[in-house]
Amino acid sequence: MGKQFTRENKxxxxxxxxxxxxxxxxASELMDGVSASRIEKIEYGxxxxxxxxVIQMADCYKRPDLCNYFCSHQCLIGDRYVPEVEMSELSSIILETVASLNEIDPLTSRLIQIARDGKISDDEMKDFAFISKKLDDISLAVSALNLWVDKTAAENGLNIELLKEEKGKL
Structure with a gap:
């Protein structure tokens, strides 16, 4: 008989x-090359x-955010370079993206001044750090939007092929 899990340790x-x-x-039947015993070992840790x-589970469970979770928590490279993206509603993602873009717009001339000589001096560091943080926020918002698209495609049949086709025309 298998281990019994309580809600808090799953x-x-x-x-x-x-x-x-x-x-x-x-789940194993719906995945390619991932056995039920392998799933059990992953779930037990x-x-x-x-x-x-993870890709097999993400597709099978219709949870593309599992890929981001794996990269941001369990992969040594991802732990360093991939921020965790939280799933949210489209309206929240769009509002966050627009707010971040609005914050960065007036800072573009300062970023150009900082980058002009190809170096960041100590007296420019505070402004550069602020701008860099705002750019990180935009990057996170874009990642959240892409994750939302993938999740919506998996769950609600969003026409991902049409989206790719339209983006390819641009």
């Missing part, structure tokens, strides 16, 4: 699987998932 992979109403066996495992 990991994100198990929670996502259960949210889809899937047993480990059924006795083995770490590979990027392949």
């Amino acid at each position: 990991n994100i992979y198990q929670l996502c699987r259960e949210a889809q109403g899937l047993t480990r066996e059924k 006795t083995q770490n998932p590979t990027p392949y495992d």
Whole structure:
């Protein structure tokens, strides 16, 4: 008989699987090359998932945010370079993006001044740090929008091919 889990010690992979109403066996059938026993080991934390495992689970569970979770929490490179993106509603993402863009717009001339000589001097550092933080906010908002698109495509049949086609025309 398998380990019994209480709500507070289930990991994100198990929670996502259960949210889809899937047993480990059924999830395994829907994935390519990920056995039920492998899913169990990942959920128990006795083995770490590979990027392949996570992609399979993300697709099967309709949770593209699992990829971001893995990269930002379990991958050594991602831990350093990939920020965690939180899922939110489209309206919140758009408002955050517009607010961030509005904040950065008046700072573009200062950024040009700072970058003109190809160096950042100590007296420019405070302004550069502020601008860099605002650019990080924009990057995070764009990542959140892309994650929302992927999740909506998986759950609600957003026509991702049409989106790619339209973006390709630009």
